[in-house]
Amino acid sequence: MTLTVTDLTISRGGIPVLEGLNFRLDAGRALVLRGPNGVGKTTLLRTVAGLQPPVTGQITNPPESIAYAAHSDGLKATLTVAENLHFWADIFGTKGIDKALAGFDLEGLVDRPAGALSAGQKRRLGLARLLVSERSIWILDEPTVSLDVASVAMFADAVRAHLATGGSALIATHIDLGLDADVLDVGPFRAVPGSGSGDFDGLDEGFL
Numbered sequence: 001m002t003l004t005v006t007d008l009t010i011s012r013g014g015i016p017v018l019e020g021l022n023f024r025l026d027a028g029r030a031l032v033l034r035g036p037n038g039v040g041k042t043t044l045l046r047t048v049a050g051l052q053p054p055v056t057g058q059i060t061n062p063p064e065s066i067a068y069a070a071h072s073d074g075l076k077a078t079l080t081v082a083e084n085l086h087f088w089a090d091i092f093g094t095k096g097i098d099k100a101l102a103g104f105d106l107e108g109l110v111d112r113p114a115g116a117l118s119a120g121q122k123r124r125l126g127l128a129r130l131l132v133s134e135r136s137i138w139i140l141d142e143p144t145v146s147l148d149v150a151s152v153a154m155f156a157d158a159v160r161a162h163l164a165t166g167g168s169a170l171i172a173t174h175i176d177l178g179l180d181a182d183v184l185d186v187g188p189f190r191a192v193p194g195s196g197s198g199d200f201d202g203l204d205e206g207f208l
């Protein structure tokens with residue numbers, strides 16, 4: 001399960017933000033994206049996840065291999081924790097939520113509506129969907145926002161376990177997760193300004 005990005009140029013709101021990107025993500029590996037605020041990390045993740053087309057270049061990955069966790073949690077506020085996970089299990093065509101509940105310490109919250117969770121608990125539930133998805137390539141945008149130290153460690157353990165079973169992860173994060181990961185600084189790939197339509201793109205997905 002290899003993700004390959006070749007000669008990629010990406011845009012946001014019709015304006016190119018990064019260009020000339022080439023990288024591959026092999027099974028069992030994590031790649032951490034670094035770069036200053038606004039450089040285009042989220043845009044790159046959205047493009048790799050298939051939420052928007054590249055300007056130029058290719059992205060190849062096995063079909064139905066990607067699970068994408070965006071900035072926002074994208075939870076169903078009136079559904080319980082268990083119902084949210086079952087909802088996503090139905091979407092992904094998988095069965096069972098126990099591993100996801102255990103992996104993110106949610107067993108004590110199964111009957112709580114997602115809207116009544118704390119910010120960190122919501123984030124844990126959002127990340128638990130990765131386990132429900134059973135997808136091999138995780139695309140993660142600032143996954144540790146709102147997480148306390150113990151929950152960051154829990155998340156890092158989940159990523160390590162995923163890599164150990166042949167999964168992979170592409171992660172935009174400003175913190176050190178303590179993973180054995182490759183690092184790609186996208187700063188040097190900033191696009192030359194002056195082209196594009198400038199159209200506003202209001203789409204902001206929670207999870208796919």
Ligand SMILES: Nc1ncnc2c1ncn2[C@@H]1O[C@H](COP(=O)(O)OP(=O)(O)OP(=O)(O)O)[C@@H](O)[C@H]1O
Nearest residue numbers: 012013017036037038039040041042043200201202
């Ligand atoms: N919906 C949008 N429409 C138009 N432009 C946008 C939109 N969202 C972000 N941008 C712009 O696109 C550029 C890239 O933004 P992006 O969110 O990809 O950066 P980032 O590297 O993820 O930043 P951060 O580290 O702050 O999360 C920025 O200049 C940003 O202002």
